[in-house]
Amino acid sequence: MSRVPTLSSPFLLGFDEIERVLDRVVKGADGYPPYNIERCDRSDGQPERLRITLAVAGFTRDQLDVTIEENQLVIRGRQQDDKSRQYIHRGIAARHFQRTFVLAEGMLVLGADLKNGLLSVDLARPEPERIVKTIAINEHE
Numbered sequence: 485m486s487r488v489p490t491l492s493s494p495f496l497l498g499f500d501e502i503e504r505v506l507d508r509v510v511k512g513a514d515g516y517p518p519y520n521i522e523r524c525d526r527s528d529g530q531p532e533r534l535r536i537t538l539a540v541a542g543f544t545r546d547q548l549d550v551t552i553e554e555n556q557l558v559i560r561g562r563q564q565d566d567k568s569r570q571y572i573h574r575g576i577a578a579r580h581f582q583r584t585f586v587l588a589e590g591m592l593v594l595g596a597d598l599k600n601g602l603l604s605v606d607l608a609r610p611e612p613e614r615i616v617k618t619i620a621i622n623e624h625e
Contacts, residue, residue: 516579516581517538517539517540517561517581517583518538518539519536519537519538519539519583520535520536520537521534521535521536521537522534522535522537524606530608531608531609531610531611532608532609533594533606533607533608533609534606534607534608534609535604535605535606535607536557536585536604536605536607537602537603537604537605538559538583538602538603538605539601539602540561540598540601540602540603541601542563542576542601543561543563543598543601543603545598547561547562547563548560548561548598548603549561549562550593550596550603550605552587552593555586555587555588555589556584556585556586556587557584557585557587557593557605557607558582558583558584559581559582559583559584559585559603559605560580560581560582560583561579561580561581561582562580563578563579563580564578565578566578587607588609590609590610590612591607591608591609592607592608592609592610593605593606593607594606594607594608
């Protein structure tokens with residue numbers, strides 16, 4: 485089955501990279517760890533704020549990495565098996581994960597906080613500048 489490009493309109497110029505990013509996001513979504521994205525209340529004149537919260541019970545701060553790679557927020561978790569333990573039943577596996585969020589141009593990562601098994605990452609979306617530019621028209625005879 486071939487896919488019809490979603491951004492193939494002749495009026496959408498230069499959006500090839502966005503289409504590739506969308507494809508990558510769809511292919512990389514596996515559901516672990518679960519997460520929420522919430523819009524936070526705005527303060528006087530402050531930019532819009534978002535909070536991503538991931539359920540990372542069992543992970544310590546040292547086992548988590550939050551990075552920005554190009555225009556993506558990448559959150560990784562790495563747990564090691566404790567070789568000294570002998571399990572009679574093991575229902576909680578040591579697990580690695582990587583969760584990626586594509587950030588729009590201008591998005592700022594304000595910080596991250598780990599509390600009660602929840603990792604929260606705060607972001608801000610400043611209002612873009614409204615720019616109007618007049619383009620000179622050259623005349624050739």
